[in-house]
Amino acid sequence: MTTKHILPIAIALLSTLGLQAGGNHTHEKKVAGPNGGRLLTSIEPHAEFLLLPDRKIQITFVDDHAKPIPPAEQVVIVTTGERSAPLKLVFVKTASALVSEQSVPAGKNFPVVVQIKANPESKTLVEKFTLDLSTCSGCGLAEYACTCAEGH
Ligand SMILES: [Zn+2]
Numbered sequence: 001m002t003t004k005h006i007l008p009i010a011i012a013l014l015s016t017l018g019l020q021a022g023g024n025h026t027h028e029k030k031v032a033g034p035n036g037g038r039l040l041t042s043i044e045p046h047a048e049f050l051l052l053p054d055r056k057i058q059i060t061f062v063d064d065h066a067k068p069i070p071p072a073e074q075v076v077i078v079t080t081g082e083r084s085a086p087l088k089l090v091f092v093k094t095a096s097a098l099v100s101e102q103s104v105p106a107g108k109n110f111p112v113v114v115q116i117k118a119n120p121e122s123k124t125l126v127e128k129f130t131l132d133l134s135t136c137s138g139c140g141l142a143e144y145a146c147t148c149a150e151g152h
Contacts, residue, residue, distance in 0.1 A: 030146075032066070032147045033049070033050060033062065034062060034066055034068050035058070035060065036145060037050030037058070039062070039066070042116075042126075043074075043116050043125050044118070045062060048062055049145075051133070051144075054103060055104045056103050056104075057100040057104065059091060059116075060098075068096060071097060074118060075120055076091045076115070078091075080110045080111065080112045081104065083111065088102075089101065108133040110131045112144075131144050
């Protein structure tokens, strides 16, 4: 075998390795939650933030393949609403998710702060974003759950 033949093989090998790396559990690509909500990735397991039709918030924990898993000991507090009158939402556990006791006030564009703990003793992780309910033309999801590339 001459070097002429080795080079294409080396390139083929490299591209195979590249593909495998891309298929691993990285957070570079935005993934939709199982119900079309926003995936919160600062916590393990990840959690989906979803605004329900009755304007309650549902937090669903997911595995590495974005499949829903039942809540364990996680504690979640969401603060949202008008900046001048923020509303604190507390959550009750159902068989499949955590659902807020209170509803988000009417409106399409509220700042959201999610405080989340893996269990009552662990440290609080914070995710902040805007609960923008307009529909993204790129992915068809609400803007707060948009999975398009950054800066679209
Ligand atoms: Zn989008």
